[in-house]
Amino acid sequence: MFEPRTGRTSAAASGYRRGVSADPSQRAVEVRRSARRRRTVSAYREGDRTVVLIPARMSEAEEQRWVGVMLDKLAAQESKRTLGDAELTERAERLSEQYFSSRARPRSVRWVTNQNTRWGSCTPAEGSIRLSHRLQGMPEYVVDYVLLHELAHLLVPGHGPRFWQLLEAYPRTERARGYLEGVVAAERLPKVPAARDE
Known part of the structure; x- marks a missing residue:
């Protein structure tokens, strides 16, 4: 608008x-x-x-x-501003309210440094969501997507059609997934030494 x-x-x-x-x-x-x-x-x-x-x-x-x-x-x-765990929890609650009618209710949402191969994880029985510290500094819409992805796991286990249907409510799902796929692809590129000036 x-x-x-x-x-x-x-x-x-x-x-x-x-x-x-x-x-x-x-x-x-x-x-x-x-x-x-x-x-x-x-x-x-x-x-x-x-x-x-x-x-x-x-x-x-x-x-x-x-x-x-x-x-x-x-x-x-x-x-570039890093959210603290309390702000991350508030953000997750706002996203749950906006996209899931507050049905996803996490008990804790926090940053962790031990997740280097995935962006986030969720333990539905505990209501806990953990986001990789690697997301810090990424665009807000990407962090929001990962939060929504984990919030959706509080409602639907696994990645079946019902799970993806929940995420369709977020208009930036495809863009965020593309961004994250680009980050992963860039990390897999071989390190090429800089050319020397002769």
Whole structure:
């Protein structure tokens, strides 16, 4: 949902609305044009919306490009912040409420350093979820996907059709899985020494 400050939807705004998935948080985006700005573009979070400040003379195509750049930049900055176990538990509870009607109720959610071959694990009998420390620093939507994956195991054991049907509620499932597959593939690449300058 892209909202120009003027309230009218420009071509760039409607074009960007289709691409708002670049913002992992799915926040509304508000563009504010300023006659005082000459060349600088900035962005910040304001409650549940992202505000992007751009020069008034910028074209609609430039606006669209810069909104994407700034959303990516904010997402990268936010992904570098590490959630503590308490924040991770709160996040899991919010995700359970949003996607599973609060049916998945973990008793504990925490980071662990002993999971190097999987992203997370769940012990349904104990209601415990553990996430690999390797997820720290990855985009929020990826961490959310892994949390949802483990929360789904509190409702459905195994990876049968019912399990995957639960995860279909999360719109970024495929993107997050692709991201994680890319990380695994990159880790398997052979280490090639840097070329020497001659």
